[in-house]
Amino acid sequence: MQATEQHNNAELISGWVRRWAPLLPGGEVLDLACGSGRHARHLVSLGHTVIALDHDPEMLEKAAGTGITTSLVDLEAPGAAWPFAAGRFAGIIVTNYLHRPLLEAMIASLAPDGVLLYETFAAGNEEFGKPSNPHFLLKEGELLALALAQGLRVVAFEEGRVEQPKAALVQRICAVRPDFPRLAALLPAF
Incomplete structure (x- = not known):
């Protein structure tokens, strides 16, 4: 990858994901609704293996790379079921995507010391x-209530x-499973 492409990809990574990704324990990470793979590539650069899941084959083609396994799944198709076992992932990253029917199963796929980064x-x-559309917008405090x-x-x-990358109203959370170590030294600097 050219230096300019690397710089552009770095700019696209969510500041929330960049800040909290160092908390992810070793192990496989799911980038849900991965799009072109900006976060998947970032997670690989931090030493993780990544499953990049999306419903768009063109996006998955862009996301593919060393350390990234792509998975073509339309989680919103009628009758679609969550495809992953409970406790599988060290981390789950979700940005700019919301499909409420899968949230509980998704969280169940976190390992006992896993980390959820959602924005x-x-x-x-x-x-x-x-x-x-209200179906794609979180209600006030919804992510917080879900995590708890x-x-x-x-x-x-x-x-x-x-204000970045464009003006928007968002919610974002970094939440951990109960077995995650309770050490303040693990928290990233501001």
Whole structure:
């Protein structure tokens, strides 16, 4: 990859993912709704093997690379089931995607010391453009409530307006399974 491409890819990585990805324990990580693989490549650079899942074969072709296994699955197709076993992943990364019916099964796929990094649009985002359909927008505090209901410990949660990469209303959470070590030294610097 050329230096310019590497620089451009680095700029595309979510600041939330960049900040909290160092918390991921060793092991396989799922990049759910991976798109072109910007986060999958970042996770590989941190030493993880990654499953990059998306419904779009063209996006998966862009995401493919060393250390990345692509998986073509349409989780929103009628009758679609969550394809992964409980406790499989050291981490799950989700950005700019929301399909509520799979959330509980997704969280169940975290290893006992696994980390969930989730960032997506929130109610009120219609003021800024798409997505504007309430089915694709988190309700106030929804990620926080979900994490707590699923027995996760919340490391960080934010809800509000962001300006980059475009103005939007978002929610984002870094949450860990109960067996994740409780050492402040593991937290990344601001």
